[in-house]
Amino acid sequence: MATVPLTLENFEKTILEGGTVFVDFWAGWCGPCLQFAPNYEAASEANPDLVFAKVDTEDQQQLAAAMNITSIPTIMAFKDGIGVFAQAGALPRPVFDDLVSQVRELDMDKVREQIAAEQSTEGAETQVS
Secondary structure (H helix, E strand, O other), X not given: OOOEEOOOOOHHHHHHHOXXXXXXXXXXXXXXXXXXXXXXXXXXXXXOOOEEEEEEOXXXXXXXHHOOOOOOOEEEEXXXXXXXXXXXXXOOHHHHHHHHHHHHHOOHHHHHHHHHHHHHHHHHHHHHO
């Protein structure tokens, strides 16, 4: 499956409805971004059941700002609408393939439980303060 271009208009819908979504924030002038692009494209072709999207940070500056992108390339992963990974820097192909496998295997029930526990702890700390 080819990569999907994301914009401010389709970002949220893609993340919420896409199942497992990887997002590459990049720019045409960024050398590491251009070096990473073939690895990202190959991963998208090897995993047609997942969504591999790209955000051109030059064209989508408002979206990049909303996602707090301060360095590119930045790779993010979302599963069931929840952000599960974010890291700046181009990843070598074996490392990226491993990341794809780890995200694929995530138990989202456990992730949701962890988020709920963190939120209840934060709520308790706020009440004490």
